[in-house]
Amino acid sequence: MTPLLQVEDLTKHFPVHGGFLRKSTSKVHAVDGVSFTLAEGETLALVGESGCGKSTTGRLALRLLEATSGRVIFRGHELGSLDEAGLRAARSAMQIVFQDPYGSLNPRMTVGQMLEEPLMLHGLAAGRRRERVAEILGLVGLAPQHARRYAHEFSGGQRQRIGIARAIAVEPRLIVCDEPVSALDVSIQAQVVNLLRDLQRRLGLAYLFIAHDLAVVKHIADRVAVMYLGRIVEIAGKRELFARPRHPYTQALLSAIPVPVPGLRRQRVVLQGDVPSSIDPAPGCRFRSRCPHARERCAVEEPSLASEENHGVACHFWKEIAPPAALLPSAATAPANERLERLQSAFTQGASP
Amino acid sequence: MVRAVDGVSFTLEPGRTLGIVGESGCGKSVTALSIMGLVSKPGRIAAGEILFEGEDLLKVPPARMRAVRGDRISMIFQEPMTSLNPAFTIGDQIVEGIRKHRGIGPGEARRQAIEMLERVRMPSPERRFDDHPHRLSGGMRQRAMIAMALALRPKLLIADEPTTALDVTIQAQILELMRMLRDETGTAIILITHDLGVVAELAQDVAVMYAGRIVEKAPVEALFAEPQHPYTIGLLASIPRLHLEQARLPAIEGQVPDPLALPTGCRFRPRCPFAGAKCVEDPALEPLAVRHEAACWYAPLDANGARAA
Numbered sequence: 035m036t037p038l039l040q041v042e043d044l045t046k047h048f049p050v051h052g053g054f055l056r057k058s059t060s061k062v063h064a065v066d067g068v069s070f071t072l073a074e075g076e077t078l079a080l081v082g083e084s085g086c087g088k089s090t091t092g093r094l095a096l097r098l099l100e101a102t103s104g105r106v107i108f109r110g111h112e113l114g115s116l117d118e119a120g121l122r123a124a125r126s127a128m129q130i131v132f133q134d135p136y137g138s139l140n141p142r143m144t145v146g147q148m149l150e151e152p153l154m155l156h157g158l159a160a161g162r163r164r165e166r167v168a169e170i171l172g173l174v175g176l177a178p179q180h181a182r183r184y185a186h187e188f189s190g191g192q193r194q195r196i197g198i199a200r201a202i203a204v205e206p207r208l209i210v211c212d213e214p215v216s217a218l219d220v221s222i223q224a225q226v227v228n229l230l231r232d233l234q235r236r237l238g239l240a241y242l243f244i245a246h247d248l249a250v251v252k253h254i255a256d257r258v259a260v261m262y263l264g265r266i267v268e269i270a271g272k273r274e275l276f277a278r279p280r281h282p283y284t285q286a287l288l289s290a291i292p293v294p295v296p297g298l299r300r301q302r303v304v305l306q307g308d309v310p311s312s313i314d315p316a317p318g319c320r321f322r323s324r325c326p327h328a329r330e331r332c333a334v335e336e337p338s339l340a341s342e343e344n345h346g347v348a349c350h351f352w353k354e355i356a357p358p359a360a361l362l363p364s365a366a367t368a369p370a371n372e373r374l375e376r377l378q379s380a381f382t383q384g385a386s387p
Numbered sequence: 388m389v390r391a392v393d394g395v396s397f398t399l400e401p402g403r404t405l406g407i408v409g410e411s412g413c414g415k416s417v418t419a420l421s422i423m424g425l426v427s428k429p430g431r432i433a434a435g436e437i438l439f440e441g442e443d444l445l446k447v448p449p450a451r452m453r454a455v456r457g458d459r460i461s462m463i464f465q466e467p468m469t470s471l472n473p474a475f476t477i478g479d480q481i482v483e484g485i486r487k488h489r490g491i492g493p494g495e496a497r498r499q500a501i502e503m504l505e506r507v508r509m510p511s512p513e514r515r516f517d518d519h520p521h522r523l524s525g526g527m528r529q530r531a532m533i534a535m536a537l538a539l540r541p542k543l544l545i546a547d548e549p550t551t552a553l554d555v556t557i558q559a560q561i562l563e564l565m566r567m568l569r570d571e572t573g574t575a576i577i578l579i580t581h582d583l584g585v586v587a588e589l590a591q592d593v594a595v596m597y598a599g600r601i602v603e604k605a606p607v608e609a610l611f612a613e614p615q616h617p618y619t620i621g622l623l624a625s626i627p628r629l630h631l632e633q634a635r636l637p638a639i640e641g642q643v644p645d646p647l648a649l650p651t652g653c654r655f656r657p658r659c660p661f662a663g664a665k666c667v668e669d670p671a672l673e674p675l676a677v678r679h680e681a682a683c684w685y686a687p688l689d690a691n692g693a694r695a696a
Contacts, residue, residue, distance in 0.1 A: 082524075083554035189642050190411075219410035219581065224625035224638035231635070253636065276629065290559035292584030294626055296607045304563060304579065305556045308524040309508070362503040363630040371612060378624035380691050381617065381660055382637040 035098075036110055037071040038240050039128075039208055044068045044094050044104035046087075050313055060314045064090045066264040069339075077241040078334035079251040079272075081215050081287075082261035083309060088244045091261070092210040096128055097121065097241060109207070126156050129201035129244065139185040145171075145196055147183030152204045167201070173230060173236070174199045191222035195229065202233060203279065210242045215250060227254060248291050252276055260284045262319040270345040278357050280347045283321050289361045295368045301358045309360035319350070327355050389646045391417040391430070393599040397674075399592075401542065404569060404576040406590030406607070408583060408622075410644055413596040415579045417517055419545045422577070423462055424452045440542065458488045461536040465530035465548035470535075471520040475529045477504075478516035481538050488539055503534040507564060526557035533564065540572060547579045560686060564589055592678075595619050598644055598654040601672060605679040615681040617659045617688070654682070661685055 045068075052369045055274060063086040072078045080088040095106055097113045106113045108124055110226070116124060122234040132138040140148060157168060168178040179283040185193060194214060201209050211230065215223040227250060245251050251258060252272060254299040259269040260283065268281040279285045286303040293300070305324045319337050322328040329348050339346040360367060392414040399405045407415045419512035422437055424444060437444040439460065441575040445476045447455065464470050472480060478577060479502040485491065491499075497516070520598055520669055522526055529549065549565070550558040566589060578590055586607065588681050595603045595618065603616040614620045624637035641658040644650055650657050652667040659666070665684040672680040675687055 049609070060525060083556065191642060219643070220583075221410060221622060221625045221639035222642065224627075224636035225640070226629070228635050228638055248555075249627040249629050252629055253633060286556055290555045291629065292558070292562065292582060292588045293575055293629065294583040294587045294611065294623070296587040296611050298587070302559075304559055308557065363628075365630065368630055374612070374614070374620070374623070376691055377620050378637055379616075381621050381624060382635075384662070 037096065038074045038076075038109060039072040039242070040105075040107040041071070041091075041095055042069050042105040042107070044091065044106065045102045046090055046094055046099060047102045049133055063264045063312050063315055065094060065101075066315075068261075068264075068266055070259055070266065070269065072208070072240050072242060075238045075240055076257070077234065077243050078243060078256035079243040079258045080257060081245060081251055082263060083246065083287075085263075085309060085312060086261040087264040087312075088261050091211055092130070092212050092242055093245050098126070098130070098209055102382070103204060104169065126204040127151075127206050128208045128210070129204070129206040130210045130212060131194075131201050133216050135190065135197040136185060137272075138197055139200075139377045141185055144184055145176075145199075148185075148196070148200055149181070149203050152200065155376050156204050168173060170199045170203050173202065173233065175225075189222075190218055191225055192228050194218060198226075198229065198233070202237065205237070206239065208240045208242065210244065212244045213246070214243075216245065216247065216382075221248070230254065246290065260287065263309065263315060265320060265348065266339060267321065267348045268337070268346065274345055278345075279361070280345065280355070280357060281349050282325050282327050282355060284304060285358055285361060287323075289358070292331045292361070293363050293368075295363050296340075298363055299367055300360045300362065303358060303361070319348075324360045327351055390599055390649075391646065393419065395435075395596070395599075395601050396595050397604065399575050401575055402569070402573040402580055403592060404590045406578045406580065406593045407596060408558070408586050408593060409596035410581060410643060412598075412646065414599040415596050416547055418576060418596070419462070419547050419579050422543075423456060424449075424458060424543060425456075425462075454488070455486050457541075459541050460543045460545065461539070461541045462545040462547065463532050463536045463549050464531075465551045467525070467532040468520060470532055471528060472540060473520055476517050476519055477523070477534075481531075481535050484535060485538050500534070500538065504537045505532070506568070507531075507534045507537075508560075509534065514555045526555065526560060529553060529557075529561055530564070533561075533568070536574065537574065541574060543575045543577065545577045545579070548581070549578070550585060551580070551582070558585075565589060583611075583623065583673035595622070598649060600654060601680065602655065602683070603681045604672065605676075607637065607677050609671060609676065613676075613679075614681065615675055615686040615688070616655075616683050617661050618655045619633065619681075620688075621658075627682055653682075661688060 044065055046065040047063055050060045051064060054094055068091055080091060082088050094101045146167050150163045151164055153163050167181050171178055171180055176195055215226050218226060243255055255272045258272050258275045259266045262283050268284045279288055286305045289303040307324050310323050318334055319332040322332040337348045337350045339348045405595045409415045421432055421608045422580060432445060458685055478500055482496040485496045485499055500510050509515050509530050511686055531673055534602060550561050590607050593605060593607050594601045597618050603619045622637040624640055627636055639658055644654060653670050656662045656666045670682045674680050
């Protein structure tokens with residue numbers, strides 16, 4: 035079966051202007067040779083820290099940014115080869131939800147107008163539009179009368195629902211979710227995460243889910259790609275990745291997550307220093323300046339993503355590095371609390387007798 | 388008039404860390420600013436007292452409060468660029484505080500500032516001393532701000548979302564640094580955060596705030612293992628857990644009430660699945676176990692959420 039989305043060797047360099055006559059002398063290597071596929075109805079999470087290129091990758095996949103090189107193939111068509119009409123047709127099937135719902139909603143339009151606009155552009159008759167708007171609002175847990183209101187009249191969580199409503203209005207197959215719950219409070223975050231999962235099941239959507247919160251990713255993703263300085267360093271199914279992280283960066287990332295279990299015993303891999311600059315990176319492995327396992331070879335030869343049983347790792351020595359134990363809580367270190375579980379299920383099921 | 392913080396009481400012993408958690412608008416930051424005497428107009432502290440080493444800070448005249456701030460109580464913020472002056476070097480900003488409060492010469496102040504930068508594990512501290520804030524990475528700025536806050540060895544450090552703006556690997560470094568400095572210096576910390584993971588890593592006691600009130604207070608282990616207030620129960624349920632397979636996240640339905648239109652009685656009542664007849668009246672914090680208090684008429688709930696009579 036052909037995948038819904040196929041990204042091949044995607045690269046984006048931004049020129050840096052500076053110095054005499056503001057000549058461009060160096061380049062930010064924002065995304066450097068990224069490849070992955072995404073199937074219909076699947077969720078692939080792109081995770082990593084600021085500046086790793088995860089958001090740029092999302093925008094390149096939608097061709098909201100032009101890639102320096104590489105190919106994006108959506109439903110069998112290469113986006114770069116499509117003319118304007120073809121690209122517009124493809125775009126209705128690929129949508130994006132942003133982190134900041136307020137910044138991405140027009141303050142001068144009512145919610146109804148915002149949702150009708152894409153329907154109009156995609157040729158839905160005027161009479162049907164209002165009905166469809168009410169239907170979409172229902173799908174995201176809002177009421178038909180919300181169509182008459184403006185974005186500022188809503189809370190953060192409701193605004194994100196509107197952002198999602200706008201994305202699903204034209205019945206896309208793929209939604210790039212760029213940190214969709216990062217700006218929300220935890221109790222609201224859970225509502226929006228549940229909504230995204232419900233919509234995926236009902237509408238058969240595929241998500242490219244860009245996030246830095248690994249607990250949310252663990253909950254929502256099918257597969258996870260970890261990025262560091264513009265490259266995918268590890269990609270695997272989520273259970274495999276969280277249970278057996280093989281790249282030293284993934285191991286450090288997982289061990290750094292603050293876990294809501296006081297007094298938890300776990301192994302720490304604390305990285306020294308900061309992420310280096312992505313301007314003209316030196317040859318070799320980009321993680322070597324912070325890697326506890328770096329050797330000579332890492333400075334000269336850049337590791338490529340080697341795959342074994344659907345688990346890809348970009349590290350020369352990943353087979354020699356023993357996967358650390360107890361990076362994350364387990365049933366043994368964070369035992370179940372029966373009273374709390376029953377209380378919490380009573381909490382979600384509503385009032386007690 | 389908005390009552391951003393309404394009848395909040397807590398105590399903090401020397402050297403301990405109290406985490407104040409809650410969602411946006413619950414009043415956790417306003418509580419911190421009140422202690423610092425930094426509530427900006429038209430906001431004001433309408434009532435209450437803040438006893439610091441036995442003295443009511445609300446009665447201290449502004450000039451002397453300036454001497455207390457930075458010296459005996461200091462604060463670090465989420466975004467270091469809001470508290471670091473972009474026009475001065477990191478070193479100048481640390482030295483300024485030391486000289487103002489301690490009245491020592493520039494050479495000695497410089498020596499102390501560099502020593503402080505070393506203690507916060509700033510890479511090449513002598514060189515960074517002469518750098519302006521924009522030359523530093525986010526993690527290094529946070530270290531510089533912590534150095535500035537701890538330079539005078541305050542008794543109390545208020546940390547308002549100190550790691551929220553940082554990436555997770557840098558966050559781990561800063562949390563480790565704060566733990567180490569706390570153990571070394573015996574500084575008490577009020578840690579304000581929305582992140583229950585950060586609370587579990589650093590705090591010894593926790594106060595949970597909702598809509599301007601503290602709804603539950605407990606030692607950290609008890610709060611996570613035996614939460615008593617329905618809001619705490621819901622909040623803990625709604626965070627995705629790394630070691631569990633969850634089909635749905637138990638969400639708290641509805642949203643935080645508008646501070647201009649707070650519900651009467653218990654403020655969590657409209658979102659509370661356990662609410663009953665008594666909740667139309669305002670519950671006070673009541674002790675349920677040793678050092679464990681909750682403001683709920685029906686606490687402790689039995690394991691099925693059934694209300695005790």
